[in-house]
Amino acid sequence: MDSDDDFMTDASSQEDFLGTQGSDDESLGDDFADDLDGGFPYDKDIEKTAKRPYEVEFKILSPADIEMEQTQQMNEVSSILGLPPESVAILLRFARWNREKLIESYMDHPAETLEEAGLGHNFEGTPRTEVVPGFMCEICCDDGGSLQTYAMLCGHRFCVECFERYLAQKIREEGEAARIQCPQDNCHRIVDSKSLGLLVTSDLTSRYQTLLTRTYVDDKENLKWCPAPNCEYAVDCAVKPRDFNKIVPTVQCACKLSFCFGCTMNDHQPPPCSLVKMWLKKCEDDSETANWISANTKECPKCHSTIEKNGGCNHMTCRKCKHEFCWMCMGLWSEHGTSWYNCNRYEERSGSDARDAQARSRQSLERYLHYYNRYANHEQSAKLDKDLYLKTEKKMTSLQSQSGLSWIEVQFLHTASQALQQCRQTLKWTYAFAFYLSRNNLTEIFEDNQKDLELAVESLSEMFEKPVSDLAKLKVDILDKTSYCNKRRVILLSDTADNLKNGVWSFNVDL
Amino acid sequence: MSSSSVAQKRLFHEYRNLSINPPEGIFAGPATEDDMFNWEALIQGPEGTPFEGGVFAAELKFPKDYPLNPPTMKFVGGGVWHPNGDDPNHYEHASERWSPIQSVEKILISVMSMLAEPNDESPANIEAAKMWRDRRNDYERRVRDEVRRGLGL
Numbered sequence: 001m002d003s004d005d006d007f008m009t010d011a012s013s014q015e016d017f018l019g020t021q022g023s024d025d026e027s028l029g030d031d032f033a034d035d036l037d038g039g040f041p042y043d044k045d046i047e048k049t050a051k052r053p054y055e056v057e058f059k060i061l062s063p064a065d066i067e068m069e070q071t072q073q074m075n076e077v078s079s080i081l082g083l084p085p086e087s088v089a090i091l092l093r094f095a096r097w098n099r100e101k102l103i104e105s106y107m108d109h110p111a112e113t114l115e116e117a118g119l120g121h122n123f124e125g126t127p128r129t130e131v132v133p134g135f136m137c138e139i140c141c142d143d144g145g146s147l148q149t150y151a152m153l154c155g156h157r158f159c160v161e162c163f164e165r166y167l168a169q170k171i172r173e174e175g176e177a178a179r180i181q182c183p184q185d186n187c188h189r190i191v192d193s194k195s196l197g198l199l200v201t202s203d204l205t206s207r208y209q210t211l212l213t214r215t216y217v218d219d220k221e222n223l224k225w226c227p228a229p230n231c232e233y234a235v236d237c238a239v240k241p242r243d244f245n246k247i248v249p250t251v252q253c254a255c256k257l258s259f260c261f262g263c264t265m266n267d268h269q270p271p272p273c274s275l276v277k278m279w280l281k282k283c284e285d286d287s288e289t290a291n292w293i294s295a296n297t298k299e300c301p302k303c304h305s306t307i308e309k310n311g312g313c314n315h316m317t318c319r320k321c322k323h324e325f326c327w328m329c330m331g332l333w334s335e336h337g338t339s340w341y342n343c344n345r346y347e348e349r350s351g352s353d354a355r356d357a358q359a360r361s362r363q364s365l366e367r368y369l370h371y372y373n374r375y376a377n378h379e380q381s382a383k384l385d386k387d388l389y390l391k392t393e394k395k396m397t398s399l400q401s402q403s404g405l406s407w408i409e410v411q412f413l414h415t416a417s418q419a420l421q422q423c424r425q426t427l428k429w430t431y432a433f434a435f436y437l438s439r440n441n442l443t444e445i446f447e448d449n450q451k452d453l454e455l456a457v458e459s460l461s462e463m464f465e466k467p468v469s470d471l472a473k474l475k476v477d478i479l480d481k482t483s484y485c486n487k488r489r490v491i492l493l494s495d496t497a498d499n500l501k502n503g504v505w506s507f508n509v510d511l
Numbered sequence: 512m513s514s515s516s517v518a519q520k521r522l523f524h525e526y527r528n529l530s531i532n533p534p535e536g537i538f539a540g541p542a543t544e545d546d547m548f549n550w551e552a553l554i555q556g557p558e559g560t561p562f563e564g565g566v567f568a569a570e571l572k573f574p575k576d577y578p579l580n581p582p583t584m585k586f587v588g589g590g591v592w593h594p595n596g597d598d599p600n601h602y603e604h605a606s607e608r609w610s611p612i613q614s615v616e617k618i619l620i621s622v623m624s625m626l627a628e629p630n631d632e633s634p635a636n637i638e639a640a641k642m643w644r645d646r647r648n649d650y651e652r653r654v655r656d657e658v659r660r661g662l663g664l
Contacts, residue, residue, distance in 0.1 A: 139578055139611045140517045141524035162517070166611055169579045185612040 052490060054269055054497035058237035058251040058261065061223070066213050066234055073099060081106055083123065086192040091117045093178045093212075096219040118181065118190035122153045129160050129198060137162055139183065152195050156184035164199050167191065171204055177211035226253035227264045237261040244273050245511045246501050258422075267425060270496035271433035274511045279432040283372060293365070299358050301330050330355050371435040378428035381461070382421055388464065389417040395468055403472040412475055416464055416482045423457045423485050426493065433496065438506040442499060449492040456485045518577040522547040525615050537619045539571070548573045550582075552619055556658060557627040561651040565658035567591060569622075571615065578611040584618065588661065592654055594629040594640035 061069070070089070077099055078088040094117035095102035106113045114121055129150045136143035137159035151157035158166075166183045170176045182189040196208060217223045217234050221241070226233045231253060239249040239261060248269045249261035258267035260276075268276045297308045300316075302323035307316065314327040324333035396410040430450050437443050460481040463474055471478075499505050526540050526547070536555035541547050550571040556562025573582040629643055642650040 139521065141521050162611070165517070165576075166579060169576070181610075183611045185610040185617075 052494055052497075053501065054248065054250070054493040056237060056239055056247060056249045056251065056261070058235050058249070060254045061234045061236055062254075063210075063213060063232055066216060066223075067209065070213070070216055073097070077103065084194075086194040087119055087123065090119055090190045090192055093215065093219070094118070097216065118179070118188045120154055120189055125153065127152055127195060127198075132157065135159075139166070150195070150199060152182060152189055152191065154182055154184070154187055154189040156182050156187055156189075158183060160199060164201075167196060167200050168204055171200075171208050171211065175211060177208050178215045224261055224264060226255060226257060227259055228253065228255050228257040231255045231257065235261060246272070246503065248272050248497065248500070268429045268432075269426060269493055270500070271429055271436070272500065272511065275433065275436050275507070275509075276429070278509060279375075279435065282368070283375075298327070298330070299361060301325055301353075301357065304361065330358060368435065371431045375428050375431040378424045378431070382424040382428065385417065385420045385424060385461065389421065392417045395471070398468050399471055402468060405472065409475075412479050412482070413464075413471070416460060416478050419482045419485050420457065420461055420464065423453060423489050426489050427454055427457060430492065430496075436507045436509050438508045440506060442504065446492075446496065449488070449495055453485065453488040453492050456481065456488050460485055515575045518573060518575060519547050521578055522573060522615075529616060534616055534620060536623065537616070539615055539619060542570075548575070548577075550615065552584075552615075554619060554623055554626075557623055560627045561654035562591075562626050562658060565661055567661075571618075578613070581609040581613070582615070582618070584622070591626070592636075592639050592650075592657055593626065594636055594643045595625055 070092075071085075074085045074088045074092060077092060078085040080103060081088060081091075083091070091102055091106070091113070092099065095105070102113075111121055127150065129148045131146060132149050133145070134143075135147060135149055135157065137147065137149070137157075139158055139162040142159055148160040149157050150160050150163050163183065167180065170180045178190075180191040181187065182191065193208075197205060200208075217225055222238050223234050223236055225231075226235060233254050235251045235253060237249055237251055239247050241262070244262040248271070250258055250267050250269055251261045252258045259265065260268055260273060262273040263276065265273075265276065271279070293306060297306045299306055300318040300321060300323055302325075303318060303321040305318060305320045307318065309316070309327055315324065315333055316327050317324050325331060326333055392413050396407075396413050399405060399410050399413070400407060427450070430446075430453075434443070434446070434450070437446070460478070463478050463481060466474060496505075522541070529537075529539055536557070537552065539550055539552035542549050542551045550573070552569045552571055554567045554569065556565035556567065568587045570585050570587055571582045572585075574580045629640070639650070642653070
């Protein structure tokens with residue numbers, strides 16, 4: 001997989017749109033300014049490659065990184081507020097990790113903030129498990145003399161066994177972690193991680209950690225889980241939801257999946273998320289049905305009900321509005337006189353009006369089908385290319401043995417197959433994008449770009465399918481075509497992304 | 512200690528407390544002494560309400576992991592015409608948050624106070640809730656009739 005890195009990083013290289021977003025309304029002081037929206041405390045994963053207009057800056061976080069981020073923020077806020085880290089953790093989770101707001105609210109009303117977050121005001125002493133003479137656990141009613149007991153700082157004491165069972169129930173059965181309250185009725189004190197560590201077994205602690213990490217990612221606007229099945233990475237991207245109409249924030253996870261940070265669907269550049277959503281909705285409703293309707297039906301010239309003529313004469317009476325018309329010329333039947341069964345009134349005024357109206361509505365349907373067919377075609381071809389990709393490995397092996405090339409020398413096939421898939425993915429979405437574009441000079445440039453890319457992709461696809469014996473000879477051509485495809489794709493995406501960012505596209509729908 | 516033996520012990524303890532020191536208008540205990548997980552309870556209609564004079568029988572079923580999870584409660588016989596009653600035969604204990612510290616006694620007391628003061632924010636029996644809100648006299652008459660019928664009068 002190494003050789004395709006150059007080309008794969010195309011999708012993951014960086015572009016900084018943040019310059020315009022620095023003027024965030026809630027920035028509080030220079031000290032915290034760089035922490036707003038998850039400033040990156042360490043930058044080992046930031047890739048420094050050339051930025052392109054359609055690329056956004058992002059960072060991939062492993063579960064350990066996410067835990068580290070949390071710990072670091074806890075420690076920082078802990079030193080600012082002078083509270084123990086495990087208590088600060090509860091405060092931060094309560095404030096959904098908005099530390100500026102938390103610090104502000106704590107400085108203004110410390111008691112209320114602590115109370116609301118479920119912390120109480122008592123921070124004295126370190127709770128530990130102990131034997132208390134004469135104690136009876138209110139949950140299990142055990143009063144044995146050697147009973148180990150535990151109470152958090154709220155002072156509600158239970159036996160260790162009941163406490164553990166209670167926590168196990170919450171964590172395992174109810175999937176709770178961040179907001180587990182004291183077992184006592186009406187006590188809103190949140191169980192902190194330190195108490196938890198004392199009371200439960202390590203497998204529960206790790207489940208608890210997982211749940212906390214999940215809440216952390218869900219709470220932060222700048223974090224999203226990679227949608228790939230079984231992928232445990234999250235992506236940190238600072239593009240704000242309000243900018244999703246201007247930027248398509250495509251990111252690539254460590255698992256190689258390229259997805260949109262906005263809607264977590266597969267990479268759908270160039271159309272922004274809102275158009276993608278509209279398009280998919282439309283395709284769900286229409287597509288094949290629309291195709292059939294277009295081919296087999298006409299509309300009643302009066303009420304526009306869709307009518308299928310399945311036999312009989314040309315004298316149509318609309319079931320809905322009782323309008324009588326001629327199926328051939330769509331004109332009023334009353335104007336046909338007695339020349340039934342033989343429509344020779346084509347030039348009649350009412351008939352041509354009806355045909356015009358019908359033509360317009362059919363035209364919009366056909367326009368949709370034009371784009372849909374091409375969209376679907378690229379989707380289908382991408383699937384076929386994927387099958388081809390699976391065969392590529394075999395091809396590479398047989399090419400090695402047939403032509404005496406080394407492993408490294410046959411890697412070009414792999415690269416080509418990657419390029420094909422990526423370009424098809426882009427092409428597919430250009431048709432959805434084009435469907436919503438209003439015509440102007442920009443659309444012509446766009447269509448030229450689209451055409452160039454499409455031609456290049458088709459010819460690469462053709463070369464790629466050649467028998468193995470020809471491939472060695474075609475190597476240079478394939479290499480050239482691959483890089484040409486990639487370049488065309490970059491040009492197309494840069495152009496669309498630039499225009500999107502500058503708001504110069506005009507769409508025929510509201511975003 | 513397994514969770515069902517915790518439940519058993521706790522239920523026995525609660526049963527003992529309820530027998531030694533029963534709250535006013537409430538009688539509760541296991542249906543048979545061999546099975547601590549099925550209880551029967553009798554609740555008196557609170558005074559000064561249309562339920563006054565009535566006695567309502569209910570069944571309580573405890574889960575094996577009681578008190579981590581709450582019991583379910585169901586009125587038997589004629590049931591109760593009440594905004595928070597599901598159908599007249601079922602009665603969900605609508606506690607805010609279950610905590611293992613809550614007890615049978617607390618459940619029954621809160622049921623009793625709910626009879627007196629329905630929680631019309633979350634009605635389970637819409638018909639009864641509407642009647643209670645819009646035609647209080649009819650509601651009270653109906654409750655009184657049902658109480659009398661329940662007593663065989």
